[in-house]
Amino acid sequence: MNLSIRNVLLMGSVTLLIACLLSIVYLLEVLDTQAKHYGELQSRYQTSLSKNLSLATTVNTMKLEARAAQLAADELLQAKAQRSAATIQTVTKIKEVLIYETCVDVPIPHASEWLYYH
Template sequence: MMFLSKIKTFFVIGFIVLLGISLLGNWYVVGQLETEKERSATLSADLLTANTAATNLASTIEALEKEKIAAQDRADDFARMRSENEKAQANVITVFKDRIQYEPCADTPLPDDIDWLWDNSETNDDSSVSRPRN
């Protein structure tokens, strides 16, 4: 009987030790769980912040792309107008040279002729009287 009593005591002590180890393990796991829960909340907040920043960045990129397209359109319009102006200037020079070709002063250089721009738009005709544009 003594032997059975020692075995019972051994099993009871073993059970108590296992129970204690189990409780300590559970306490450790619960602590880790709380830590991971806090970390998860922090990561969720960071993810939400990053998502908001990405959305704002996408909106900014879209707005900048629209501005780029508008700027390119304005640049194309400016290039077209510049080309038209250059053609008009060349035409004015040609008309001017044709008109004075048989005049006695045709070979006389004009002072500051590079700065002259002729405007016939107000008279709407090809009269021989042109005036400089201001």
């Protein structure tokens, strides 16, 4: 009986050892495929990260350009408003002087003070 129990135990141990080896081989294959998948995911992550950094730089550059363009537009509008006001003042002064002039062909007195060219 001892022999048969030993044989059964030996066969059980061998079967268990084979099952363990098979599960180890299976798990190593799964580990290998997961490592490949992890490498692919990491390369995708690096690609996405570099694209995001590039886009962030582009957005910051565009913001700075928009701010500079807005400042230039504001300065242009301010200069235009100043020129318009100066033109209105000049025209008003000329009209006031022309009211009292008897002849239109006569040069306007002190015209050099009002007329200017940019």
